Amino acid sequence: MDLDETLTSRDLINTKMRSILDEATDKWGIKVNRVELKNIMPPHDIQVAMEKQMRAERERRESILQAEGNKAASILQAEGEKQSAILRAEAKKEAMVREAEGEKESRILRAEGEAESIRQIAQANAEGESTIIKNVFKAMKESDIDDNMLALKSMEALEKLAESDSTKLVLPSEAVNFLGSFKGIKEVLSSDKNNK
Numbered sequence: 609m610d611l612d613e614t615l616t617s618r619d620l621i622n623t624k625m626r627s628i629l630d631e632a633t634d635k636w637g638i639k640v641n642r643v644e645l646k647n648i649m650p651p652h653d654i655q656v657a658m659e660k661q662m663r664a665e666r667e668r669r670e671s672i673l674q675a676e677g678n679k680a681a682s683i684l685q686a687e688g689e690k691q692s693a694i695l696r697a698e699a700k701k702e703a704m705v706r707e708a709e710g711e712k713e714s715r716i717l718r719a720e721g722e723a724e725s726i727r728q729i730a731q732a733n734a735e736g737e738s739t740i741i742k743n744v745f746k747a748m749k750e751s752d753i754d755d756n757m758l759a760l761k762s763m764e765a766l767e768k769l770a771e772s773d774s775t776k777l778v779l780p781s782e783a784v785n786f787l788g789s790f791k792g793i794k795e796v797l798s799s800d801k802n803n804k
Contacts, residue, residue, distance in 0.1 A: 621645050 622643050630640040650658065 618645050 622645055625645065626640055626643040629643060633640055
């Protein structure tokens with residue numbers, strides 16, 4: 609039994625001593641009810657050895673507890689650093705996602721603005737062209753241009769268009785019917801020359 613056990617096991621020692629003493633005294637008719645060990649006084653050299661053993665045991669326990677504490681602290685620190693790194697990465701990811709969403713929305717708004725601008729310009733151009741065409745037709749109606757003169761001017765425009773080397777004319781069927789009216793134009797022009 610080491611010193612720690614000796615010092616902490618007085619009840620066990622008392623119980624064993626009572627049992628042994630009771631057996632030994634039972635032959636003489638004596639009953640031992642209670643034994644109490646008040647003090648343990650080993651020889652000096654044993655006491656010194658036991659104290660050294662006790663000190664070594666306490667130092668061993670202390671170093672074990674300190675090592676376990678250091679281990680737990682290192683684990684907690686590593687866990688903390690891990691969580692910190694995870695949170696930093698998540699924050700960076702969130703910032704990048706939000707920045708990308710902002711850029712996306714900005715591009716969408718810019719594109720919508722440009723599309724609206726183009727639409728308004730096209731509408732203004734169309735309205736302007738429509739107004740010009742209406743004004744030309746109105747002027748033509750008001751000036752009482754002769755249909756024969758109009759046909760002649762159309763022919764002159766077609767002739768200039770056909771003179772170009774890189775121009776190919778594809779005439780729809782309505783234009784073919786229109787070309788049939790050339791005969792009438794020729795007759796009109798001939799009659800004008802004869803009248804002069």
